[in-house]
Amino acid sequence: MRVSMSPVPAVPTPTTPVPAEETAEVRQLVDDWFASHARDLPWRSPDRTPYGVLVSEVMLQQTPVVRVEPAWRAWMTRWPTPADLATAAPADVLRAWDRLGYPRRALRLRECARAVVERHDGELPTDEAALRALPGIGEYTAAAIRAFAFGLRSTVLDTNVRRVIARVAEGIALPAPALTVAERRLAQAFVPDDDRSAARWAAGSMELGALVCTARAPRCDDCPVRALCAWRAAGFPADAHAGRRRTQAWAGTDRQVRGRIMALLREALEPVPAHAVAAVWPDAGQRDRCLASLLADHLVEQIGPAEDPRYRLPG
DNA sequence: AAAACGGGGAT
DNA sequence: ATCCCAGTTTT
Numbered sequence: 132m133r134v135s136m137s138p139v140p141a142v143p144t145p146t147t148p149v150p151a152e153e154t155a156e157v158r159q160l161v162d163d164w165f166a167s168h169a170r171d172l173p174w175r176s177p178d179r180t181p182y183g184v185l186v187s188e189v190m191l192q193q194t195p196v197v198r199v200e201p202a203w204r205a206w207m208t209r210w211p212t213p214a215d216l217a218t219a220a221p222a223d224v225l226r227a228w229d230r231l232g233y234p235r236r237a238l239r240l241r242e243c244a245r246a247v248v249e250r251h252d253g254e255l256p257t258d259e260a261a262l263r264a265l266p267g268i269g270e271y272t273a274a275a276i277r278a279f280a281f282g283l284r285s286t287v288l289d290t291n292v293r294r295v296i297a298r299v300a301e302g303i304a305l306p307a308p309a310l311t312v313a314e315r316r317l318a319q320a321f322v323p324d325d326d327r328s329a330a331r332w333a334a335g336s337m338e339l340g341a342l343v344c345t346a347r348a349p350r351c352d353d354c355p356v357r358a359l360c361a362w363r364a365a366g367f368p369a370d371a372h373a374g375r376r377r378t379q380a381w382a383g384t385d386r387q388v389r390g391r392i393m394a395l396l397r398e399a400l401e402p403v404p405a406h407a408v409a410a411v412w413p414d415a416g417q418r419d420r421c422l423a424s425l426l427a428d429h430l431v432e433q434i435g436p437a438e439d440p441r442y443r444l445p446g
Numbered sequence: 447a448a449a450a451c452g453g454g455g456a457t
Numbered sequence: 458a459t460c461c462c463a464g465t466t467t468t
Contacts, residue, residue, distance in 0.1 A: 187463080189465095192464040192465070193452080193453095193461095193465095194453080231452080231453080239465080239466090269464060269465045271463075272463085272464075289463045290461090290463075309448090347460070348457085378461090381453085386451060387452080387453090447468100449467085450468095453462105454461105
């Protein structure tokens with residue numbers, strides 16, 4: 132796609148608008164593709180609720196769709212409305228969250244439900260500022276709820292959409308590690324004016340990134356915008372940030388230790404003594420530090436005498 | 447701007 | 458062994 136940006140600008144990109152006909156052509160192709168290739172996900176069902184979309188979005192913050200789907204179904208059966216979730220016990224919420232990862236999201240989702248009940252009479256707001264004021268809802272999730280729950284205009288810019296725009300419009304393999312002002316502005320140029328079209332572009336561009344324009348092995352032969360793709364036209368240049376992207380270590384990290392402690396407490400039927408916690412990790416210093424951080428995050432609760440403490444999920 | 451935060455499946 | 462995933466919050 133010919134746009135104002137050269138593949139790797141040496142200077143900050145001037146505020147040249149992307150030609151409207153070109154973004155419109157990309158949108159039309161993506162819309163047509165999405166109409167026949169959209170996955171049949173439960174949070175896209177015609178009988179979905181804004182709360183159901185909220186739950187899916189929070190679960191999908193860093194957890195893949197295939198793992199979210201069964202958890203989402205169980206969650207929606209157990210707590211079908213914000214009012215139901217608002218009164219749930221944190222321990223039950225954390226067990227239902229199971230191994231989706233980043234369990235603080237589960238607690239925030241519960242706090243979000245409580246705030247929706249208190250501030251908005253139990254109904255999700257449509258206003259971006261009101262959405263962003265809720266626990267666990269940031270820039271992406273607020274935009275996603277507007278588009279997917281309410282069919283309203285917003286700039287949905289997740290990892291998939293960022294990658295699609297980076298390739299099609301900027302001609303680079305992957306977007307920069309951090310979202311820049313120029314990138315957000317470019318993404319906004321693709322968002323049509325009316326609510327319906329904007330919501331459709333949000334869903335289609337995200338799905339294209341998830342199914343075709345994937346990070347590792349893009350299926351360009353199946354891509355509806357391959358003829359317009361700047362990355363393809365440039366000969367698929369390699370990622371300029373390749374050496375700089377450092378992968379998050381896992382083995383031996385606090386995150387792994389915290390995960391083990393949480394797994395122990397999720398499965399425990401009774402409060403767990405210190406020696407049982409000790410059994411999940413040999414390094415006492417790291418173990419104590421992680422337990423302290425879990426207590427600070429309100430993911431774990433300590434009860435009993437200080438000489439012989441017990442630990443459990445917060446009630 | 448950078449770090450912290452889980453866990454599993456794909457390559 | 459490394460990468461990636463519908464990000465948010467805190468420092």
